[in-house]
Amino acid sequence: MSNxxxxxxxxxxxxxxxxxxxPQSGHxxxxxxxxxxxMRAQAENAASPVPTTGPSDTPLNGAEVDLLI
Structure with missing residues (x-):
């Protein structure tokens, strides 16, 4: 549980x-x-073979960490 x-x-x-x-005109x-x-980033994340959101049951490897950064 997250606080x-x-x-x-x-x-x-x-x-x-x-x-x-x-400026207000460009807000x-x-x-x-x-x-x-x-929205573009969310779509790319959903199409990614390793989504960057949600908990993972297995430890991350170096390639997965690169995707997160």
Missing amino acids: GIGISPSVMINRMVHEKAV LLEVARLRAEM
Whole structure:
């Protein structure tokens, strides 16, 4: 059981844009760009032979660690 605090992707994306000090006129564009980047990464992860999310029952080898980094 994990005691960590979770942050939704939407909240994190908005925070990243806010911290970048993106002008108000480009705020929605930057949010859309980061969201598309996240969705692309999730799709690549789902198609990967060794997904980088979820717990693993076996220890990681060097190649799997490289995928995580």
